[in-house]
Amino acid sequence: MHRHLKTFFILFLLTFSTMCIGKETTPQSSTPVHTVAEENAYEGWLKNETKYFAIYYPPVKAEGFNFNIRFLLVGIDYVYESYAKAFGKAPEKIELYIYPSEDDLKFDYSTDLPWYIEGNKIFTFIEKDAKSLDYYNVESALIAYLTGKVNGLTFVFPLLGELYFRGADYSGLSFDELLSLVDSRDVSKIKEQEGSMVDFVAFLVHKYGVNEVLRLLETDTPSKIIKSLPNAEEEYNEFIRWFWGGGILEGSSELEEMNLTVSVDEESAFFLANGSFKVKYTKEYYPVFFKMVYLDLKAMNTQYLQSFTFLLPYERKNVYELSYIGNFSVQPLTYDENINYFLSGMFMTPNLTLLFDYYLFPKPAAQQLPKGGIKVVSKNTPITTTLPSQAVFLVTGRFKTFKGFVNGTEVEFYYTNDVESPATVFKQSLSAFNTALEWFELPSSKFRIVYTRGPIKEHIYRSRDLLIYKPKSGYHELYFLWGLYYSWLNSFKIKPKDAWVPNSLFSLLEGVELKRLEDYRKSALYRYKVNLRDFPEVGYPLIEGYRYFYSDKSWMKNSMVYKGFLTFYLLYTQAGEEAFKDALREFSREVIFKEADFDDFAELLAKKSGDEKVLLIWKTWTTKPALPNLTVQNVEIVKTNDNYTVKFTLVDKNGFAFPFKIGAIGWQGQRTEVEGFYYGEPQKVEISLPGEPKEIVIYGAPFLSKNFDVEANGTKISVTVSGS
DSSP states (O other), X not given: XXXXXXXHHHHHHHHHTTOSTTOOOOTTSSSOOEEEOOSGGGTTOEEEEOSSEXXXXXXXXXXXXXXXXXXXXHHHHHHHHXXXXXXXXXXXXXXXXXXXXXXXXXXXXXXXXXXXXXXXEEEEEOOTTOSSOOOHHHHHXXXXXHHSOOOHHHHHGGGGGGTTSSOOOSOOOOHHHHHHHHTOOOHHHHHXXXXXXXXXXXXXXXXXXXXXXXXXXXXXXXXXXXXXSTTXXXXXXXXXXXXXXXXXXXXXEEEEEEEEEEEEEGXXXXXXXEEEEEEEESSSSOOXXXXXXXXXXXXXXXXXXXXXXXXXXXXXXXXXXXXXXXXXXXXXXXXXXXXXXXXXXXXXXXXXXXXXXXXXXXXXXXXXXXXXXXXXXXXXXXXEOOSSOSSOXXXXXXXXXXXXXXXXXXXXXXXXXXXXXHHHHHHHHHHHHHHHHHHOOOSOSEEEEEEOOSSOSSSEEEOSSEEEEOOOSSOHHHHHHHHHHHHHHTTSEEOGGGTTHHHHHHHHHHHHHTTOHHHHHHHHHHHHHHHHHHOGGGGOOGGGGGGGTTOSOHHHHHHHHHHHHHHHHHHHHHHOHHHHHHHHHHHHHHHTTSEEOHHXXXXXHHHHHTOTHHHHHHHHHHHSOSXXXXXXXXXXXXXXXXXXXXXXXXXXTTOOOEEEEEEEEEXXXXXXEEEEEEOSSOEEEEEEESSOEEEEEEESSOOOOEEEEEEETTEEXXXXXXXX
16 A cells, blocks of 8 residues: 555656746646746736646735735645536636736726636736735636626635634624625625625525535526525524524534544655544534645545635535645745744645644534544654544654653653754753643643754644644743643633633733733733723623634734633632642543533632632623723711711622722821722722821722712712722
8 A cells, every 4th residue: 555655656746846936847737837928918927837727927026925826826726626526617728817906907907806807818816915815816716717607605705714713803784785795796895794794605505505505606696596595594693693602613513533544755745645534513504624725635526615725515424535635845835924824834844744733634613522543654753643632733753752751641752853952841841741730630641742943833832642842942841831731721622601711821820830920910901901992892701702712803802811811810819829720620630521611610619719709700700891890889978086987889880799909098198998809789888097088099900990089078089990
């Protein structure tokens, strides 16, 4: 078998090994290369030829433009071939002309679309200043070319790959409004409502399957067909309730078992894979698999519709058998980390290969703990994540090793020749294991760590029992601790309402271990308040954080981390460190390979600490918006001899529970303080001091800061609510 695979590698590499800019090849090759365009109208443009395409584009220096060109070249042949077969067409040669802006395209061609088609020639554009993926016009143009039709779905269908990786940062449209848009050719209107339109096409795919959506793409008026579908409006509304009610994180299907064989040729940056994928359906919907552009299901187009970033099975099955290739011969796809951080990496090199999740296999976008395993054929040493695990990694390389034990956990430490002081870093990794075990249970008795300077992007990659660490100046142990924490998180699923927990909880752990907890509290509170001031919509309750988990608006997703940290800070200080660690260790043992509910952690923490107020903090800080918004009501002053008693009702308009301190200050500087706990309801307070009161200061928890005056018995009192 290995001999046959090797023969296939050699034949395949004759096709793909020249996939480099500036090197000539024959037009029959699937390999993109460029030469100068021959047509006078495009004199000076570059030309790439693949199996089906002659691609012309100007020599623009902007990296955003060139990144998208490279992205297209990797996958355009298999995408076109898949769409052609889906629409019952034989793929033919196409000339594709890509302009660097919409204005440039429309200067040459009078069109109200993002493309112009003439015979076998397609003229479209990629914005030269693109800051992210911008290939969608090309894919939409291919659909229009093959169907001869254009409707609203033509523009939106290629965006299906973003379905589960975005935030709810827009207002949904009604069913009737969506029906009017699916018949529209007005791309500006479609783009204005892109989020709602992606929801709609996702509903159609999930509920009715890809064959039905292909039929909609082949008509001028898809709304007529949609109206004829049984209970379409009710089904759409139910889909939206499910999706934005947690389905975006849970998914409609998950991998229950995966058995994968991968044959890796590191020298050529290429692999062959065959796998059996057993799917568990959590909803009666058609599955959607997601993948990276590098993966190509060769000769599988009659069973799946394959785009650059997603894969749609034509049939709903319990087990899918997939054979595919991974072609990483063009890498990195971009040299600018700000355009696409992950695609600026090198994933396959002769000395180190690192493949993970969507770079390794197509998978549903859901939390999943697949059983099974991965078998690797490689000339180098292969290491893979032990299943079940949320994240899955495959690493091959030329390694040296250390081995150690920490409290019964075996640690195998692999390192490459390009790193410095591996023995020192190994010792720091063992120290990180000791620290981690103070906080939580590890999900495996055997861990593998790969330490390398290889051309990977992140400083640490983590799965259930495999960490890959790229050295970074500073505190190595902290990075290992962070990796081990996420190894634990990779061993279980979380409920959507707890999506805010992972990053927020580790921020607390990090602050404690660095002995900077108070600095972290001040920073989180400041940042959260700034976001609240500038973007009031970030005040959503933590339990709704899943709606913004993948938002491209940093203030929307970061705010849940800030508020989440403040919540854990209150729990930690209220319960005490010993009880907090004890509860987390016990909780971590109980949830491994299950679905965790952090409400159970809060209950356990209340039990360990013997303090029921912990539960009140948890229940209110996770479900209430923004921060406590305090005021005082019913203020009165009672004088007895030379002493004064200030009486008032403390009210939080938002209904949080929290510890508080209140200081009353007299005109002569006298000061009296009281401490208490606010239980989420108006609370009476009395403070006595030896002098007439001048000021009341309320502090002790993260509050919305404010200053105001109250009057009692003809005396004005200044009130300061300090949230610092």
